[in-house]
Every structure is written in C-alpha cells, then in structure tokens.
Amino acid sequence: MAFSNLSILGVGLLGGSIGLGLRASANPCKIVGYGYRRETLEQAQAFGAIDRWTLDLREAVADADLVILCTPVGLFETMLKQLAPVLKPGTLVTDVGSTKRTVVRLARDLLPEANPFVGSHPMAGSEKRGVEYARADLFHNALCILTPTAGSPRSAATGLEIFWESLGMRIVRLSPEEHDAAVSDISHLPHLLAAALVSMQSRSAMPLAGKGFIDTTRIASGDARLWRDILLDNRDNVLTSLTRLQNEIATLKKLITPTKGEALTAWLASAAQRRDDLAKAKLREIADE
Amino acid sequence: MAFSNLSILGVGLLGGSIGLGLRASANPCKIVGYGYRRETLEQAQAFGAIDRWTLDLREAVADADLVILCTPVGLFETMLKQLAPVLKPGTLVTDVGSTKRTVVRLARDLLPEANPFVGSHPMAGSEKRGVEYARADLFHNALCILTPTAGSPRSAATGLEIFWESLGMRIVRLSPEEHDAAVSDISHLPHLLAAALVSMQSRSAMPLAGKGFIDTTRIASGDARLWRDILLDNRDNVLTSLTRLQNEIATLKKLITPTKGEALTAWLASAAQRRDDLAKAKLREIADE
Numbered sequence: 244m245a246f247s248n249l250s251i252l253g254v255g256l257l258g259g260s261i262g263l264g265l266r267a268s269a270n271p272c273k274i275v276g277y278g279y280r281r282e283t284l285e286q287a288q289a290f291g292a293i294d295r296w297t298l299d300l301r302e303a304v305a306d307a308d309l310v311i312l313c314t315p316v317g318l319f320e321t322m323l324k325q326l327a328p329v330l331k332p333g334t335l336v337t338d339v340g341s342t343k344r345t346v347v348r349l350a351r352d353l354l355p356e357a358n359p360f361v362g363s364h365p366m367a368g369s370e371k372r373g374v375e376y377a378r379a380d381l382f383h384n385a386l387c388i389l390t391p392t393a394g395s396p397r398s399a400a401t402g403l404e405i406f407w408e409s410l411g412m413r414i415v416r417l418s419p420e421e422h423d424a425a426v427s428d429i430s431h432l433p434h435l436l437a438a439a440l441v442s443m444q445s446r447s448a449m450p451l452a453g454k455g456f457i458d459t460t461r462i463a464s465g466d467a468r469l470w471r472d473i474l475l476d477n478r479d480n481v482l483t484s485l486t487r488l489q490n491e492i493a494t495l496k497k498l499i500t501p502t503k504g505e506a507l508t509a510w511l512a513s514a515a516q517r518r519d520d521l522a523k524a525k526l527r528e529i530a531d532e
Numbered sequence: 533m534a535f536s537n538l539s540i541l542g543v544g545l546l547g548g549s550i551g552l553g554l555r556a557s558a559n560p561c562k563i564v565g566y567g568y569r570r571e572t573l574e575q576a577q578a579f580g581a582i583d584r585w586t587l588d589l590r591e592a593v594a595d596a597d598l599v600i601l602c603t604p605v606g607l608f609e610t611m612l613k614q615l616a617p618v619l620k621p622g623t624l625v626t627d628v629g630s631t632k633r634t635v636v637r638l639a640r641d642l643l644p645e646a647n648p649f650v651g652s653h654p655m656a657g658s659e660k661r662g663v664e665y666a667r668a669d670l671f672h673n674a675l676c677i678l679t680p681t682a683g684s685p686r687s688a689a690t691g692l693e694i695f696w697e698s699l700g701m702r703i704v705r706l707s708p709e710e711h712d713a714a715v716s717d718i719s720h721l722p723h724l725l726a727a728a729l730v731s732m733q734s735r736s737a738m739p740l741a742g743k744g745f746i747d748t749t750r751i752a753s754g755d756a757r758l759w760r761d762i763l764l765d766n767r768d769n770v771l772t773s774l775t776r777l778q779n780e781i782a783t784l785k786k787l788i789t790p791t792k793g794e795a796l797t798a799w800l801a802s803a804a805q806r807r808d809d810l811a812k813a814k815l816r817e818i819a820d821e
Binding site: 366367368370385386388415421424425426428429430432433434435436437438439440441442443444445447448449450451452453454455456457458459460461462463464465466467468470471474475478481482484485486487488489490491492493495496499500501504507508509510511512513514515517518519521522524525 | 655656657659674675677704710713714715717718719721722723724725726727728729730731732733734736737738739740741742743744745746747748749750751752753754755756757759760763764767770771773774775776777778779780781782784785788789790793796797798799800801802803804806807808810811813814
C-alpha cells in the first residue's frame with residue numbers, strides 16, 4: 244500500500260523534510276502543500292519539498308490518500324474540524340505532533356468514520372523552525388512512534404509504517420497513553436531541564452560556559468509557543484516527570500557528603516554506564532541500517 | 533617570561549594536550565612527564581606530548597621553571613606534600629583542577645615561600661580520560677580561569693596568562709571563591725543534571741531517546757571518581773546550586789497550567805533567548821581569534 248497523493252498541512256521543518264525525503268528516495272507520489280502563508284509555500288516549492296501548493300484546504304486534500312498534519316499541536320483541533328467536511332472517504336490522516344492522547348481523541352471525535360486516523364511521532368527535529376531548515380535526511384535512523392488504537396484499521400498502520408520506513412525511520416508502536424508518558428520523561432523533561440539550567444544561571448557565571456554547557460542546553464533554544472502547547476497538552480505526565488526528577492535531586496543531595504563518597508561514586512558511575520550503553524546502542528542502530 | 537623547562541605531573545587527557553599543544557605551536561621548551569604508570573608515560577612520549585619521562589618526582593621537577601599538576605583533584609594534597617621538599621627555589625606551580633579554593637589553600641600551607649602557586653582552570657576537556665584522547669587543539673578558543681591571590685607575585689600570574697594564551701586560550705581572572713561558586717552553577721550542576729536525567733529514566737523510555745537526549749546527557753559520561761572528588765571538594769556551592777535549581781523547578785511546575793500559558797511561554801522564550809545569545813557570543817569569540 245503506497246500513497247500516490249500526499250497532502251502536507253503546514254510545510255515547516257518537519258513537513259518540508261518529509262517532502263525532501265520522499266524526493267530523495269525517488270518516491271513518485273504527488274505532494275501538495277497547504278498553509279496560511281504564501282511565502283512559506285512558495286519557498287517550499289522552490290526547495291522541491293512540494294510539487295504544488297494552495298491556501299484552500301478543500302483543494303489541498305481533494306485527491307489525497309494520505310494527509311499529514313504538520314502544524315503545531317495547538318492548532319490540531321481547528322485543523323481537524325476544518326478537515327472533517329472536506330476529506331474524501333478513505334483518506335488516511337496522520338500527524339507529526341509530540342503528544343498523542345489529545346490528537347487521537349480529537350480525530351476520533353471529529354473525523355468521519357470513513358477517514359481512519361493513526362498518530363505518528365517522528366522523533367527527529369531541531370531547535371530550528373521553518374522550511375529553510377528542512378533536510379532530506381532529517382528522519383534517517385531516527386525513531387517514529389505510531390499509536391494505532393483498537394479503532395484503527397490494520398492496513399492504515401501498516402501503510403504508515405512502510406511510509407515512515409521509506410524515509411529511513413525505525414518504527415515503534417505504543418498506545419497513545421504509553422507514548423505520552425514515555426516522551427514526557429525522555430523528551431519533554433530534558434527540554435525543561437535545559438531551560439531551567441539556563442534560567443538559573445547568574446549573569447556572572449554565564450560567560451564561563453564551555454562546550455559542555457552549550458551542548459547540554461542546545462534543546463532549550465526550541466520555539467517557546469510550540470513547547471508551551473506540548474507541555475500543557477501533556478501536563479499530567481510532565482508534572483509527574485518533574486516530581487520524579489525532584490526526588491532524584493533530593494536523593495543526590497544526600498549523597499554529596501564525605502561519608503557517602505562510595506555511594507556518590509556508584510550513582511555517578513551508574514548514570515555514566517547507562518548513558519554510554521545508550522549512545523553505543525544508537526551507534527549500532529545506525530550501523531545496522 | 534617564557535618557561536623553558538616544563539614538568540607535567542600526570543599525563544592524561546589534559547596533561548597530554550598541553551604537551552601536544554606546545555609542540556603544535558612550536559614552543560621550544562623541554563617537557564618532562566611524571567606519573568605512576570610507565571605505560572601511560574611511554575604512550576605520551578610516543579605521541580610526542582612529552583620529551584622524556586620519569587617515575588621519580590625529584591627528577592621530574594629538578595630543572596623545572598613551571599610545574600603543572602594534572603592529576604585528579606583528590607590527589608592534590610599528596611602531590612603538594614611530595615613536591616614541597618624537591619622543588620628548587622623560584623619554580624612556579626600551577627594546576628588544571630576543576631575547583632580552586634582547596635588547592636590554593638593547600639599550596640599556601642604546603643609549598644615553600646620560594647615557590648609561588650597560581651591556580652589555573654582550563655575549561656576544556658572531554659567525557660573521555662587518558663592520553664590517547666589528548667589533542668593539540670583541546671584548549672583552542674576555550675576559557676582558562678586563573679585564580680591569583682594577594683600572595684601571588686604579579687609576574688607569576690602574568691607568565692601563566694601568556695602560557696595559556698600560547699595554547700589558544702582566553703583568560704579570565706577570578707578569586708578562588710568566585711571561581712568555585714561560578715563553576716558550580718555552570719559546570720558542576722549541568723553534570724549532575726545530565727546524570728540525574730539518565731538515572732530517573734525507566735527501562736521502557738530509554739530506547740526512545742533521540743539526538744536531543746544524547747546531546748543533553750553527553751557530559752554524564754564523565755569519570756565517576758574524578759567527579760566525586762570535585763563534587764565533595766565544592767560541596768557547599770554544589771548544594772546551593774542544586775537548591776536554586778530545585779526552586780526553579782518548583783516555579784516551573786506552577787507555570788504548567790492552562791491559566792498560566794503566557795507566563796510559561798515567557799519563561800521558555802527567555803531561556804531560549806539567553807541560550808541563543810550565549811551560543812552566538814561563543815561563535816563570535818571563535819571568529820575573533
């Protein structure tokens with residue numbers, strides 16, 4: 244099941260990279276871009292990320308067999324409401340958002356029965372926004388989490404799996420609930436910590452920052468409004484992650500004392516080992532491609 | 533005031549990189565390496581990081597006009613005690629440790645009056661250890677913090693400043709107290725946070741880690757015993773930094789609620805802006821070289 248007519252709603256970093264990636268893999272599908280800003284769409288077309296574009300949503304999805312929502316998470320409800328009356332029966336809808344419970348619920352409530360929805364979270368990106376940062380290889384070797392539910396036709400999830408694999412991604416399937424809990428720990432919390440680490444620096448310490456600090460806080464440069472939407476949408480999980488981190492810090496503070504030297508070493512060594520194992524596993528995954 | 537006879541005590545990543553950097557800048561000084569392990573010293577000589585080596589401390593410093601302590605922070609007291617009786621009058625002593633109050637106090641208490649000590653903290657390194665990771669350009673464009681005190685002869689600090697500049701470093705002078713407080717925030721805290729972020733991950737979330745997580749936690753891979761020594765030595769400041777971070781997290785948790793959306797956006801945007809300004813300032817510093 245290959246898609247021959249693709250509609251990308253919102254052609255920024257992710258939407259643009261999908262288009263460029265499909266072209267780089269010589270996928271012959273037709274790609275229509277939709278958005279609010281003519282300049283962005285013209286730029287996306289000039290880059291070769293889309294074949295044509297329109298500011299009219301009905302026109303954008305008229306022939307589509309796959310529609311990919313690439314707008315910020317905060318716009319999903321509006322987009323799905325506008326999509327519902329203009330989709331032809333059978334068109335599969337997915338998204339690239341960083342949270343999954345809300346979009347899956349919205350799609351179930353708002354889209355016609357004849358339009359299956361399966362959530363996608365391609366875990367690739369950048370702290371940069373905009374189609375000018377789009378890259379054909381953005382998704383290479385990265386993970387894509389799919390969140391099919393009991394209501395999703397099996398063929399829809401399989402078709403999407405093949406689609407993302409064609410862009411170089413590895414697939415993991417989780418429930419929307421499992422997804423939101425896991426990314427809260429592994430993605431949303433690191434962002435917040437990077438931002439907190441920057442926020443608490445004094446003006447005198449900041450100029451002393453070295454390469455380690457610059458690397459550690461890179462993800463704090465992400466777009467504030469995008470992140471606000473993600474954090475509010477995943478609020479319960481994010482607050483739980485922050486509480487677990489607070490507990491970890493409280494434990495750590497008790498270890499930073501001369502009589503606990505061995506326990507402190509063990510805590511540091513265990514973290515170093517887990518991080519090294521992870522980095523090695525990631526390298527192996529890339530080598531296995 | 534150029535140094536013509538250098539003694540490097542502990543030829544690992546930092547000591548080895550000093551030697552390689554001096555050679556790369558065509559500095560004609562003689563470099564002796566000292567350490568406990570013959571294999572390491574042979575390796576350092578084979579790499580061209582030192583001209584010759586010895587396992588005898590007296591021999592290592594007999595002709596030195598500059599001695600650089602490059603052992604772990606936890607060994608400084610032992611090393612300074614052993615150094616005191618074998619230094620010739622006038623030999624300047626410095627170190628490359630990550631904390632400064634203790635080593636400055638130890639040097640004042642243990643070294644002869646005729647041997648000035650000025651602390652150095654070249655803020656360059658790696659999560660790797662060992663001379664096999666040494667690089668001639670490790671110090672290029674990085675910051676070196678010098679901590680001269682009222683008792684340090686002016687010529688000693690000036691000589692060291694020129695020495696580190698010859699390896700491509702930019703110099704900042706701070707008091708030992710200012711140094712330890714600032715690096716607690718900008719260097720020790722990021723390390724602990726990276727480790728805490730790894731430690732609190734569940735086994736199910738870990739495989740979902742993306743590039744952002746790998747970057748954010750890179751520094752957690754540092755050597756556990758080295759870090760234990762640094763953290764215990766700088767305990768008061770590190771505990772203060774952790775408390776300030778706990779307060780920042782507590783503030784943040786109150787912002788992750790729908791009615792505080794604007795304040796959350798402002799908090800995220802301010803962190804992103806400060807981090808971007810820092811990254812740009814670092815790029816400018818490199819461009820200015």
